[in-house]
Amino acid sequence: MTTGHVDQPVTQGAQDADGQDPDAQDADSQDPDGQGAGWVQEALREHDEQLKSEQRNQEQASQEQGDQEVRHAHRGSPQPLPGTVREELVLERIDRARRARPRVKEDRITMSHGAGGKATQTLIEAVFLDAFRNPLLEPLEDAAQLRVNGARIALSTDSYVVKPLFFPGGNIGDLAVNGTVNDLAMAGAVPLYLSAGFILEEGFPVADLTKIVASMQAAAQLAGVQIVTGDTKVVEKGKADGCYINTAGIGMIEPDVNLGVAHARPGDAIMVSGPIGDHGVTIMLARGELDIEADVISDTAPLNALVASLLAQTTGVRALRDATRGGVATILNEIATAAGVGVLVNEDDIPVRAQVRGASELLGIDPMYVACEGRLVAVVDGAVADIALAALRAHPQGAQAAIIGHVRAELPGIVQLKTAFGGTRIVDLLVGDPLPRIC
Amino acid sequence: MRFVDEFRDADKAHALAAKIADLCEPGRQYKLMEVCGGHTHTIYKHGLEDYLPEQITLVHGPGCPVCVIPMGRVDDAMALAAEPDVIMTSFGDMMRVPGSNGSFFDAKARGTDIRMVYSPLDSLKIARQNPDKRVVFMAIGFETTAPSTAMTVLRAAKEGLQNFSIFCNHVTIIPAIKAILDSPDLRLDGFIGPGHVSTVIGCRPYEFIARDYGKPVVVAGFEPLDILQSIYLLMLQLSQGKAIIENQYSRVVPWDGNMVALKAIGETMELRPYFEWRGLGFISHSALKVREQYASFDAELLFSVPGVRVADPKACQCGEVLKGVLKPWECKVFGTACTPETPIGTCMVSPEGACAAYYNYGRLTRTRVKEASRS
Amino acid sequence: MCLGIPGEVIEFLADQPDLARVDVSGVRRVINVGLLSDDPPKPGEWVLIHVGFALSKIDEDEAAAAMAFLEGIGQAYEDEIAALQESMIE
Numbered sequence A: 001m002t003t004g005h006v007d008q009p010v011t012q013g014a015q016d017a018d019g020q021d022p023d024a025q026d027a028d029s030q031d032p033d034g035q036g037a038g039w040v041q042e043a044l045r046e047h048d049e050q051l052k053s054e055q056r057n058q059e060q061a062s063q064e065q066g067d068q069e070v071r072h073a074h075r076g077s078p079q080p081l082p083g084t085v086r087e088e089l090v091l092e093r094i095d096r097a098r099r100a101r102p103r104v105k106e107d108r109i110t111m112s113h114g115a116g117g118k119a120t121q122t123l124i125e126a127v128f129l130d131a132f133r134n135p136l137l138e139p140l141e142d143a144a145q146l147r148v149n150g151a152r153i154a155l156s157t158d159s160y161v162v163k164p165l166f167f168p169g170g171n172i173g174d175l176a177v178n179g180t181v182n183d184l185a186m187a188g189a190v191p192l193y194l195s196a197g198f199i200l201e202e203g204f205p206v207a208d209l210t211k212i213v214a215s216m217q218a219a220a221q222l223a224g225v226q227i228v229t230g231d232t233k234v235v236e237k238g239k240a241d242g243c244y245i246n247t248a249g250i251g252m253i254e255p256d257v258n259l260g261v262a263h264a265r266p267g268d269a270i271m272v273s274g275p276i277g278d279h280g281v282t283i284m285l286a287r288g289e290l291d292i293e294a295d296v297i298s299d300t301a302p303l304n305a306l307v308a309s310l311l312a313q314t315t316g317v318r319a320l321r322d323a324t325r326g327g328v329a330t331i332l333n334e335i336a337t338a339a340g341v342g343v344l345v346n347e348d349d350i351p352v353r354a355q356v357r358g359a360s361e362l363l364g365i366d367p368m369y370v371a372c373e374g375r376l377v378a379v380v381d382g383a384v385a386d387i388a389l390a391a392l393r394a395h396p397q398g399a400q401a402a403i404i405g406h407v408r409a410e411l412p413g414i415v416q417l418k419t420a421f422g423g424t425r426i427v428d429l430l431v432g433d434p435l436p437r438i439c
Numbered sequence B: 001m002r003f004v005d006e007f008r009d010a011d012k013a014h015a016l017a018a019k020i021a022d023l024c025e026p027g028r029q030y031k032l033m034e035v036c037g038g039h040t041h042t043i044y045k046h047g048l049e050d051y052l053p054e055q056i057t058l059v060h061g062p063g064c065p066v067c068v069i070p071m072g073r074v075d076d077a078m079a080l081a082a083e084p085d086v087i088m089t090s091f092g093d094m095m096r097v098p099g100s101n102g103s104f105f106d107a108k109a110r111g112t113d114i115r116m117v118y119s120p121l122d123s124l125k126i127a128r129q130n131p132d133k134r135v136v137f138m139a140i141g142f143e144t145t146a147p148s149t150a151m152t153v154l155r156a157a158k159e160g161l162q163n164f165s166i167f168c169n170h171v172t173i174i175p176a177i178k179a180i181l182d183s184p185d186l187r188l189d190g191f192i193g194p195g196h197v198s199t200v201i202g203c204r205p206y207e208f209i210a211r212d213y214g215k216p217v218v219v220a221g222f223e224p225l226d227i228l229q230s231i232y233l234l235m236l237q238l239s240q241g242k243a244i245i246e247n248q249y250s251r252v253v254p255w256d257g258n259m260v261a262l263k264a265i266g267e268t269m270e271l272r273p274y275f276e277w278r279g280l281g282f283i284s285h286s287a288l289k290v291r292e293q294y295a296s297f298d299a300e301l302l303f304s305v306p307g308v309r310v311a312d313p314k315a316c317q318c319g320e321v322l323k324g325v326l327k328p329w330e331c332k333v334f335g336t337a338c339t340p341e342t343p344i345g346t347c348m349v350s351p352e353g354a355c356a357a358y359y360n361y362g363r364l365t366r367t368r369v370k371e372a373s374r375s
Numbered sequence C: 001m002c003l004g005i006p007g008e009v010i011e012f013l014a015d016q017p018d019l020a021r022v023d024v025s026g027v028r029r030v031i032n033v034g035l036l037s038d039d040p041p042k043p044g045e046w047v048l049i050h051v052g053f054a055l056s057k058i059d060e061d062e063a064a065a066a067m068a069f070l071e072g073i074g075q076a077y078e079d080e081i082a083a084l085q086e087s088m089i090e
Helices: A038-065 A083-099 A118-132 A172-186 A206-223 A278-286 A304-313 A327-339 A354-363 A382-394 B010-022 B037-045 B071-082 B104-109 B120-129 B146-159 B173-182 B196-201 B204-213 B224-239 B259-268 B292-297 B318-323 B354-362 B366-373 C060-089
Strands: A144-148 A151-160 A189-201 A226-235 A243-253 A269-272 A317-322 A342-346 A376-380 A402-408 A415-418 A424-426 B030-036 B056-063 B086-090 B114-116 B134-141 B164-170 B190-193 B217-219 B245-247 B269-271 B274-277 B281-284 B288-290 C005-013 C016-024 C027-032 C046-050 C053-057
Touching: A151 A172, A172 A189, A172 A206, A172 A243, A172 A304, A172 A317, A172 A376, A189 A206, A189 A304, A206 A226, A206 A243, A269 A327, A269 A382, A278 A354, A304 A317, A304 A376, A304 A382, A317 A327, A327 A342, A327 A376, A327 A402, A327 A415, A354 C016, A354 C027, A376 A382, A382 A402, A424 B354, B010 B224, B010 C060, B030 B037, B030 B173, B030 B224, B037 B056, B037 B224, B037 B354, B056 B173, B056 B318, B071 B086, B071 B104, B071 B134, B071 B164, B086 B120, B104 B114, B120 B134, B120 B146, B120 B164, B134 B146, B146 B164, B146 B259, B146 B292, B146 C053, B164 B292, B173 B196, B173 B204, B173 B281, B190 B204, B190 B224, B196 B259, B196 C046, B196 C053, B204 B217, B204 B245, B217 B224, B224 C060, B259 B269, B288 B292, B318 B354, C005 C027, C016 C046, C027 C046, C027 C053
Parallel strands: A189 A226, A342 A415, B030 B056, B030 B190, B086 B114, B086 B134, B134 B164, B190 B217, B217 B245
Antiparallel strands: A144 A151, A151 A243, A189 A243, A269 A376, A269 A402, A317 A376, A342 A402, A415 A424, B164 B288, B269 B288, B274 B281, C005 C016, C005 C046, C016 C027, C046 C053
């Protein structure tokens, strides 16, 4: 099976070499089995059209520029252009490509679709949002904000497939309660009631289930919520990895609270409530595959009390997000995209425990993409940043809160990091799945 | 972190940057190649180019062992993984490299047993734990990683394991550097020499570069200050008209290399007469295969691999990027058809690939960065 | 792939001379030190870790020398900046 055009000589051996007609109308019919060639051809066609329209624009622009430009001859470039002009064009082209209608290119779900990064986002937009589309879903915040008979209600749901079920700092039950409580809190809601649905594997020890459920009750009491309805299903041995849990929750949003990442504006401060990456690293190490020991425990915790305390002390909070799958980096990108603003953060200011940093280095992952389960990112009006920070720090869960950067108008849609070293780089959306099944 | 943080100090960086700028002859352009993908990664991750004057261009070299694997070999690996009762094990960076029919990642989604490991020893462990399966380890890497694979094979032999083998794609760095030096497309002034490869092969193998081609080489560490210091030392040599091999990474790299490591490689592996490198074509004596005495650990002998040579997709210009002839953003499909999510070529999918590094970290021109920094 | 991390050797595993426990920022990992059999590291010494193996010992003297060079550059830079500032003050 070849990819690419037929005129390229290829040593084919036993396979036939005349499979493809580059002028065929339907790209996908050339590649019915795998995802190899079809989308590549289509993407190349789109690319060629963009290129042609750019060349038309460029021809006009070049005539106006005169003869003084340095001309570089590069093999493969369609047209010789001054270095920086060409780079600008490509970057613009990338921006346009990224803003194009999302489409899932794979024909099967891969682990990337669950990682919380680019693939997850594309799946949500191209499949779920596309099918369910309505104004309440579109903000794609942690919780939906609804109005029912004049009351403002937040509704959220989450499923938990963490492996292993029990880990230092908690178990799947803690995650299930805290996760949904936190999603509601991020909408500025007071969490009230949760549902809990269980999918249990045949053979799962009842003692383990009892432990999990006890944890859930303890977590619910700590958070001040009640689990008021639920469901149980059992599947055959080999499915459900012991236990999967889904929780949904509702809460009441205070009258004057209106949070959302789209509200971020230049001058806003961005802060985190504590050191990042603890949960994801704990899970990776708890899998026991890596012969690594460290004293890291999951940071799973309910954040509603912290949020209530913050909102009580300032009205300048624009948005709250809890940093789960995809980590802080994902949230920063969501802010930049939703609000059409730039984000600049300082590596030096981001709190990371030494052990989390050490483990991340060993594993070759970046703590900014590692999940937390008890940390929030807050976007706050720059004028009240200090008040907000003090409010977070006054609460035990926010003791190590820190301002990590700010929102600005330059480079909209882009998250830039000032490295500890003084240089700058981009923090893009996560691609792939370095840490599967962490929540 | 010790031996890391002190080499990330911003003030010292400014000092070095000033010295580097001082050494630039007015009107002269300098092209320095960093061979090693790890260096490319550090340069972009820490924004090192912000510290260099406009006169110095860093050219990204072919030292990314994932990037140089031709599609045909990826297809071979996929065929191995698809064999019944095989558990394929691989480092993370190979998981998303596209072959003709998708990547390991895609195959995993279709049900093939492919597992990510952090060490070849993890692969051995899987073999011990699954005696009824045949475990194959996808061995990739330059001389940095070959000793680890070699030690693993030796261990497997010692334990008498019957169900473990490697698919050997180890390549050697010197032929790649020589191919670059002999390439008419490039005029380089000096090399930032590979860091960790040199812990194994030492610094002597680079002497031909200074002696026969008159270019200076500074073997560099991976922290940002290491790279800046190496650039400084290169510029110093150039300003003095010198061309010698220097070892900036002396805290880790022994001049004579690691004999135990070299012996382990020599015991278990030998050079192939030739091997295809993506972008560089066929290079003689540039890759390793398992020696006959260890044939029972050679996946290429235990299984039949298609061994078909597959050309890169026509749009893919990884070859030119690997040689440093094209910058990532000069590739026709960079950022549009070819992105980290939908990679067409290896330069985009490997974390050490120049395209991935640039897309993920560097995607701003210097002017835009300067404008943004003024805010 | 070139990923090499410095770690401190804590102890050797009792029954396996090739295996040592190392510490990286408080994270402990067992690695194979077989490639350093010519000159095995002692507890307290630092090694470069790559894919579960120690590739090389970190020579503390060389590391100190590298830092001294960088400090020297830094100092010279600071001296120059100081000199520049003084000349601007008048």
